[in-house]
Amino acid sequence: MGKLLLATLAVFLAPIVGGLIAGIDRKITARLQSRFGPPILQPFYDVFKLLGKAPMIMNPWQVLTVWVYLLSSMLTVFLFFMGSDLLLIFFVMTIGAVFFVMGALSTQSPYAQVGAQRELITMLTYEPLIILVFVSIAMVTGSFKVSEVFAYGKPLLYQLPLMFIVLGYALTIKLRKSPFDISACHHAHQELVRGVLTEYSGPQLAIIEIAHWYDVVFVLGLCALFWATSAPGMIILLVVTYFAELVIDNVTARMTWKWMLQSVWCWGLALSVLNLLWLYAG
Amino acid sequence: MSMLKDWINKGRLKSPWVVHFDCGSCNGCDIEVLACLTPVYDVERFGILNIGDPKHADVLLVTGTVNHRNKHVLKNIYDQMPEPKAVIAMGACGLTGGVFREAYNVVGGVDKVIPVDVYVRGCPPKPEAIIDGVVLALEKVKAKLEAAG
Numbered sequence: 001m002g003k004l005l006l007a008t009l010a011v012f013l014a015p016i017v018g019g020l021i022a023g024i025d026r027k028i029t030a031r032l033q034s035r036f037g038p039p040i041l042q043p044f045y046d047v048f049k050l051l052g053k054a055p056m057i058m059n060p061w062q063v064l065t066v067w068v069y070l071l072s073s074m075l076t077v078f079l080f081f082m083g084s085d086l087l088l089i090f091f092v093m094t095i096g097a098v099f100f101v102m103g104a105l106s107t108q109s110p111y112a113q114v115g116a117q118r119e120l121i122t123m124l125t126y127e128p129l130i131i132l133v134f135v136s137i138a139m140v141t142g143s144f145k146v147s148e149v150f151a152y153g154k155p156l157l158y159q160l161p162l163m164f165i166v167l168g169y170a171l172t173i174k175l176r177k178s179p180f181d182i183s184a185c186h187h188a189h190q191e192l193v194r195g196v197l198t199e200y201s202g203p204q205l206a207i208i209e210i211a212h213w214y215d216v217v218f219v220l221g222l223c224a225l226f227w228a229t230s231a232p233g234m235i236i237l238l239v240v241t242y243f244a245e246l247v248i249d250n251v252t253a254r255m256t257w258k259w260m261l262q263s264v265w266c267w268g269l270a271l272s273v274l275n276l277l278w279l280y281a282g
Numbered sequence: 283m284s285m286l287k288d289w290i291n292k293g294r295l296k297s298p299w300v301v302h303f304d305c306g307s308c309n310g311c312d313i314e315v316l317a318c319l320t321p322v323y324d325v326e327r328f329g330i331l332n333i334g335d336p337k338h339a340d341v342l343l344v345t346g347t348v349n350h351r352n353k354h355v356l357k358n359i360y361d362q363m364p365e366p367k368a369v370i371a372m373g374a375c376g377l378t379g380g381v382f383r384e385a386y387n388v389v390g391g392v393d394k395v396i397p398v399d400v401y402v403r404g405c406p407p408k409p410e411a412i413i414d415g416v417v418l419a420l421e422k423v424k425a426k427l428e429a430a431g
Binding site for chain 1: 286287289290291292293294296297321324326327328329331333334335337338340362364365366
């Protein structure tokens with residue numbers, strides 16, 4: 001019963017936390033570029049404005065896909081805070097991501113098509129890494145359950161330091177940060193317009209933004225698993241990780257999908273194999 | 283329900299996303315538009331974003347002379363923007379056609395093709411004037427919303 005309450009609470013609070021993280025993200029990014037930056041509540045203003053725009057729907061598919069994306073992201077967060085199975089959570093997350101791409105593919109715009117293809121490639125890049133992270137967590141704790149990680153008693157970071165870096169790659173891609181922001185970068189007007197988001201507008205775009213906040217909360221939750229023993233340690237780990245993401249976002253340029261696939265798979269797989277061998281030998 | 287409406291109206295005034303269309307400008311105005319994004323002026327502190335997609339935009343910022351060829355493109359971009367929206371014509375050419383107004387291929391100002399809410403004059407206008415123009419456009423949107431209830 002306590003778990004159910006926690007998970008329900010998490011589903012209600014996640015968009016607020018996700019929006020605040022997005023606001024702080026934009027503020028710190030602006031400061032890193034020696035600008036003043038928007039108010040912390042700016043992402044909420046954006047989303048409320050988008051909810052009030054007149055709908056401009058290309059086809060019914062678009063509406064269905066954004067709702068499935070939102071529901072699957074909400075369910076991901078719900079299952080995570082229920083302490084459920086990591087693999088089940090992963091499949092639920094993937095369904096949402098695929099529907100999001102399907103909505104972009106259902107339109108005629110070449111920019112949405114290119115963005116959707118690139119989004120598929122980014123999924124292809126980060127999904128094996130996330131699965132490897134889950135496998136390594138299962139090797140340490142003996143179970144795929146989130147609740148078992150909290151019951152384990154020792155921080156996973158001691159045994160899985162390299163897997164944390166691998167998760168960092170997945171986090172960067174999932175947050176759409178440079179150098180992996182190839183599918184929907186808002187600086188790439190000439191190249192992509194808005195990539196996979198081009199044909200979504202108004203309320204649909206607002207729903208996508210909210211679903212993205214759920215995703216951010218979920219991926220940060222995954223990072224928190226690496227220091228599940230104490231709340232202060234967890235918060236310090238998340239703050240340091242997110243700040244590192246922002247610095248990487250600001251010091252790197254947008255790269256190509258080939259570079260992303262090569263570098264992320266090479267480094268990700270090499271680090272994973274090293275860490276898993278170390279676990280196996282030790 | 284009215285609270286949601288209040289939040290939506292607040293969002294409309296605090297988050298104007300601008301799509302910039304160059305109707306054959308000499309690039310003077312366009313460089314001033316981009317100057318607004320630099321750390322010196324930093325329009326993002328007002329929530330203003332330079333966005334590439336008319337379907338996401340709230341404000342259409344037009345520079346340059348409208349001619350018979352690109353007037354269809356201008357109309358098309360305007361039609362792709364969902365309501366509520368505002369249009370800003372910028373620079374001498376955008377307002378009237380400027381020094382090119384008597385050329386055989388020039389239609390004239392932006393307001394000959396689409397309704398314009400705010401005119402920002404200058405050749406080119408200063409970035410401060412452009413920011414003023416966007417703020418004025420927001421006040422127009424607010425007046426429209428209040429009139430509509």
